[in-house]
């Protein structure tokens with residue numbers, strides 16, 4: 001029996017935490033959960049019966065990304081474990097009107113939302129290219145974008161820099177499909193509508209939406225693990241209504 005090893009970034013809370021839970025609990029992956037808040041990652045991993053490995057990492061640090069690769073290699077060296085892919089879920093939202101966003105705000109969001117995932121994928125290129133053997137299916141990269149980064153969607157005030165980074169990661173997902181397709185990697189971007197998480201609550205205090213992170217996490221895990229066969233290089237809106 002082959003166990004698929006997958007990474008979920010930003011698994012310490014919100015959508016990432018529930019994506020990791022569903023991947024491990026429902027879809028049978030061994031999940032490497034990563035983020036900076038180690039205690040939360042450990043608490044999450046303790047809810048599963050050894051189906052998660054905690055790998056603390058700040059995605060903006062090259063040293064941490066390399067350590068994450070080392071941990072993934074270790075997991076994949078276990079009998080019957082094969083690397084399947086990454087859910088690039090970690091994200092940062094600084095909500096400010098355009099004329100109040102300073103260079104530091106732009107840089108921080110660029111580093112977490114675009115540069116970190118880009119460099120992480122680069123770090124894993126070799127592992128993604130390793131053969132899985134006949135008949136075992138493809139590998140998958142999923143970039144968690146936002147409706148704000150989806151072309152033609154209604155834009156919201158205070159989300160200009162965030163939306164621009166989310167458009168960039170969606171575009172990267174299309175490019176990865178092209179550049180990594182020859183080694184059997186599928187790559188897609190999911191542009192989520194609003195989900196009731198800490199990020200949403202901090203950006204829009206007092207506002208509530210009816211989509212919960214459990215629901216979205218399960219949906220993402222299902223897409224990442226099972227329902228991706230006919231999707232490659234796609235930027236998909238995932239929102240119940242418009243605007244999301």
Ligand SMILES: NC(=O)c1ccc[n+]([C@@H]2O[C@H](COP(=O)([O-])OP(=O)(O)OC[C@H]3O[C@@H](n4cnc5c(N)ncnc54)[C@H](OP(=O)(O)O)[C@@H]3O)[C@@H](O)[C@H]2O)c1
Nearest residue numbers: 010012013014015035036037058059090091194195197199
């Ligand atoms: N909630 C929404 O309405 C919504 C809508 C559209 C798209 N999204 C996207 O969905 C994803 C998850 O959102 P969420 O609402 O669940 O957000 P969240 O509750 O704020 O969680 C964000 C996660 O990102 C991690 N993270 C942030 N900076 C990091 C860094 N430098 N290195 C490593 N990890 C880092 C955090 O972990 P640590 O603090 O442990 O580092 C945390 O686990 C994000 O990409 C977000 O942009 C959310």
